[in-house]
Amino acid sequence: MTESYDQPLVAMDALAVRYRDERLEFGVAVRENAPHAGVEAIPGVLLLSGEHGAGPVLRAMRTKAGIPDDDVRLTRQLGWFDGTMRDPRSATISLASLVFLRAEARDGLLRWHPLDSVPHLPFDHAQIVEAARVRLGEIVWRDWAVTRALLGEKFTSGMALALGVALDAEPFDRPNFRRWLEGTGVVRVTTDTTGVKLRGRTTVWEWKDSDSSALEGPAGTRR
Structure with a gap:
């Protein structure tokens, strides 16, 4: 006799994050379909047969957030969420990125909100956003491709310090921040301030390697 199993669905949720004007933000889009039609939520899709890697994440951004594949710079796996009541339609496991x-x-x-001020979101999306804040704090000074994606090609010491404060991630002694950052070996001081918003006297940094793939961490997908 063959046993039958009630298999849960697998959703791929794609949480866009950015760092603008020294503020961390996350992106949501208005849902078109029930449940929660007309409500802001993290873009997501159900995993299709044969999909793997960043494919469904890019599809979620493309079909639910209107973001073409080429506009995605980098993805990183965040984790899985399996609350039994997370989706009223069926048992669904979310793999978030x-x-x-x-x-x-x-x-x-996309509509952007501060990462430290999460509005009411459906399903367990507020939990996913909080997990993202924690995860970013864990990797921001280790996964340099993520750091670069947040800070940009050039940034000031003030921007970097504010990012550390926002994520409660400061693995450095503030008075010796410049020495610590130089010691990482991935950035250098520059006098070229093109495209950088300067606020008083500050140090401007640029990445040593023009190819961010050299800075990629062990997890996730680079495009």
């Missing part, structure tokens, strides 16, 4: 857009990317259908 962080998504980092290119600097020139348009917003598409």
Whole structure:
């Protein structure tokens, strides 16, 4: 006799994050379909047969957030969420990913909110956003491709310090921050301030390697 199993669905949720004007933000889009039609939520899709890697994440951004594949700079796996009541339609496991857009990317259908001020969200999406904040704090000074995606190609010491404060991630002694950052070996001081918003006297940094793949951490997908 063959046993039958009630298999849960697998959803892929794509949480876009960015760092603008020294503020961390995350992106949501208005749902078109029930449940929660007309409500802001993290873009997501159900996993299709044969899909793997960043494919469904890009599909979620493309079909639910209006973001073309080429505007996605980097993705990182965030984790899985399996609350029994997370979706009223059926038992559904979510595999969530962080998504980092290119600097020139348009917003598409995304609406941005501060990462430290999460509005009411459906399903367990508020839990996913909080997990993203914690995860970013864990990797921001270790996964340099993520750091670069957040800070941009050039950034000031003030921007970097504010990012550490926002994520409660400061693995450095503030008075010796410049020495610590130079010691990482991935950035250098520059006098070229093109495209950088300067606020008083500050140090401007740029990445040593023009190819961010050299800075990629062990997890996730680079485009």
